[in-house]
Amino acid sequence: MNPDVTRQIAALRQTVAGLHRELTRYNLVAWTSGNVSARVPGQDLLVIKPSGVDYDDLTADTMVLCDLNGVVVDGGGSPSSDTAAHAYVYRAMPEVGGVVHTHSGYATAWAARGEAIPCWLTAQADEFGGEIPIGPFALIGGDDIGKGIVSTLAGHRSPAVLMRNHGVFTVGKDARAAVKAAVMCEDVARTAHLARALGQPLPIAPADIDSLYDRYQNVYGQRPASG
Ligand SMILES: [Zn+2]
Numbered sequence: 001m002n003p004d005v006t007r008q009i010a011a012l013r014q015t016v017a018g019l020h021r022e023l024t025r026y027n028l029v030a031w032t033s034g035n036v037s038a039r040v041p042g043q044d045l046l047v048i049k050p051s052g053v054d055y056d057d058l059t060a061d062t063m064v065l066c067d068l069n070g071v072v073v074d075g076g077g078s079p080s081s082d083t084a085a086h087a088y089v090y091r092a093m094p095e096v097g098g099v100v101h102t103h104s105g106y107a108t109a110w111a112a113r114g115e116a117i118p119c120w121l122t123a124q125a126d127e128f129g130g131e132i133p134i135g136p137f138a139l140i141g142g143d144d145i146g147k148g149i150v151s152t153l154a155g156h157r158s159p160a161v162l163m164r165n166h167g168v169f170t171v172g173k174d175a176r177a178a179v180k181a182a183v184m185c186e187d188v189a190r191t192a193h194l195a196r197a198l199g200q201p202l203p204i205a206p207a208d209i210d211s212l213y214d215r216y217q218n219v220y221g222q223r224p225a226s227g
Contacts, residue, residue, distance in 0.1 A: 013060035038175035050077040088146020098175030103167035106189035111162040126216035129157030
């Protein structure tokens, strides 16, 4: 392998291992659930968490390098059981450089009811550009989860999808952006839950959602405006 690509993979192993600490820091995961992956730019490769390893034991060396069909290229252990879903997203969405999956509590409670999170908060308009949508029920294993993620996100500006009865998948231009979307998704889900528990939250006019989204995306430049 070209030495530049080897260096790039080594750096991504470090980045992806480190980003898993954000999942525990924000209480998005229990036990070994949840995972972060990153695309190796310009290569048909991804770096992802190993399956069933304690969060305290995740290091750069334990991360697994796979091709975009989820086949292991380099790594001692088996990759996350969600690797097929991550790989499908990278194959179908060339603009995506990072994918995150969690069962974070408030967001997954909306997923359990099959209910999209309406846009009741300016912070949600900023980050998600509208509702956080629900994806279909899908069993782990083949491409069904990946297909559900991609087909749902195709109709929304949101970088997060709530897969029905399952949990959250987020995408970003890189792994850090996908982790940020996972953190913000849980924050929005929690506030929306609390607001509705006390009454009927007020809607935001669609034109105001558009304006908030456009301004935030341009000011902060986290993703292309079409993302
Ligand atoms: Zn899951």
